[in-house]
Amino acid sequence: MAREATARSSSGDGVETLAHASAFGGGPPPPSQAEPVISNARLGLMMFIGAEVMFFAGLIGAFLVLRLSSEVWPPPAQPRLPVWITGFNTVVLLCSGLAMHRASLAARLRDRLRLSGWLLATAVLGALFLCIQGYEWVRLIGFGLTMRSGLYGSTFYALIGLHGLHVLGALVWVGVVWFLARQGSYASDQAAGVELCAMYWMFVVALWPVLYGLVYLY
């Protein structure tokens, strides 16, 4: 069984020197190892966002099934969700997305001052979004809407809360990138650190209007 690979070992030395030679007669010349179109880190983050999309798709699917099979929605004798304030909050979050866009432009132009400025703006707007949402939650709980007040409460807190957690996580990331940007980490050669963070921030921003539309308006 352990038959020696004789031919292989006899040509073993030759193979190494030939590693860079082109293949005559071995079909078309093999493509050389080019730089990947999308860098590892970016590709990895795209996968991660893909998984996140499926996670929220699961939750949203569950929400829709539960909501469509309920006779009245929102149930009577339950507080209404604050449509207008949250609408304002949606604008806040969208603005933070815009700020992040400007930040990544600044990163590409190696404009250190603008970069940290726009990152700070992103973070402040994101934090404002969370604060307004927290304030609304406190009020809703005061009115008696909790996780246990039927499907209305549980789906609301699950969907909005999990999105909030993602915003919080992304906010920490923005904070770190802002800190590094102030120290000049992205000045010289790579804007990639900023761009990855921007990509993830855009994801949590883009997810929000969907949730707002489904949970608050629909």
Place this chain on the structure above:
Amino acid sequence: MSEAAASAHADHGHHEPAGFWSHYVFSTDHKMIGRQFLFLGLFMLIIGGTLAMLIRWQLAWPETEVPGMGWVPEPTMYEGIIPPNTYNMLFTMHATIMIFFVVMPVMVGGFGNFLIPIMIGAKDMAFPLLNMLSFWVGAVAGVIMVASFFVVGGAAAGGWTSYTPLTGDAVFTGVNWGINLWVLSLFVLAFSSLMGSINYITTVINMRAPGMTYFRMPLSIWSLFITAILLLLALPVLTAALGMLFFDRVFATNFFLPAGGMPLLWQHLFWFFGHPEVYILVLPAMGVTSDILSVFSRKPIFGYRAMAYSMIAIAFLSWIVWGHHMFLSGMNPLLGTAFMLTTMVIAVPSAIKTFNWLGTLWGGSIRFTVPLLFAIGFVSNFVIGGLSGIFMASTPVDIFIHDTYFIVAHFHYVVAGIIFAMFAAIYFWFPKMFGRMMNSTWGIVHFIGTYIFFNLTFFPMHFLGVGGHMRRIYNPMQYEYLEQFGDMNVFITISAFLLAISQIPFIVNFVWSLFAGEKASENPWEANTLEWSAPSPPPHGNFATTPQVYRGPYEYSVPGVEEDWLPQDRPLGAAAATGH
């Protein structure tokens, strides 16, 4: 060796970690992580197998004392007698462990890690650190799952499918923390799989050696690549459902409870994940089987592209068939018919694969090695399991056989049949993984015992099922119409015990070969793929120089070539001639 190669060697040599901890425990080397996953899975296989034996004892000799189990404290067992709650726990944990902690760690974690970089000619994964984390997070999930046996009330007892409302509230099963920990463990495992799948996909897309185009990748890599995509997209849906289940159990919400919520929703979410999951389990097995069949038939795989495309087709179709698990859930019959049709369609690519395996063997100069025997064993089990799947897919038949032992027979032929591919892969890559050969005589003994007793165990279950023997039933002898099956149950149980005993040669062979097996050469099987041009076992960084790939992986018995194999990285023609 040329100077460039020598310096490259010295260069990666100094990255190699020297300490015990960084080499064996917190290693970032894909090969070590692959071995760690393999050992984790084999260890859990022993636990899962023991649970199966206990289940079988109860079915053959209900409510009698299990020999050697007298020490288990009450209320888990009463002087060795299994009570109903414990029986529920046994089959739940058996299945959970087998699926999530045996097949997934070994096939996806173990062979995925070991094979992906080296078969595409890369030095390591795209994210080695993430890879290490993936293993350790997975190990923590395993510890949580095993720990759940020891909490008050015992481990989860709601079936591996954990249907609500049964599992939605502790009062229904009497298991509180057991199921909470079950949920938690799978939740943690999801992070492990997430990290793993991101790594696999990125590595396959970005790290292939020069010349390694997608359609020169071995089918093992194709299968693991597609598996990783399914894992990436399917597992988060389970995670979302587990989150809601956890809320129901711990914070008294009502997502899946009849009081306001919707129990059936769990089934939809679970099986939306669950059907892609069964392909996550089986695709890597199909991939390694394809490679092994081709190597030992000394023939190119029959229909390479068709194999790759049918896996892609399976990956797409697996998202729209989940309802075939729910024909009897009170679903709209029209919807049921739709699911029946999609399920029938997914049988087509599966059949294509089977015929291509047979086509590969056909007319080959077959070398009957142990890996080949197990690979053929996998194919033959897959044929039986695939055919019984067609019965179940047609709704009128399924009404009759749903939740009977027919189902148990079916999924063991496919899911437990994966164990054959697992053994094939272990025997095949053991020389590369550990640098030594496994003993082939004992391997053949292992194969014969496993193959015979596997079939004697699971084939009669079809008859039980058609005879109306329910699945997940504590004591079939309570039913007069099942009394006639008493003898058959005893027969099955004895076969199952013999199946377990047949694994002893494997364990001995494995451990013995690890330390004392015959030293393996670089390419003991005379195979083409890149891992066989690296030393056995490959050093840190795998290759002295990045290999250059000239052709596909299945060039066996090429006319005009002296030997009957032609490695992917060997230049041919004028270049080779001047090289000699």
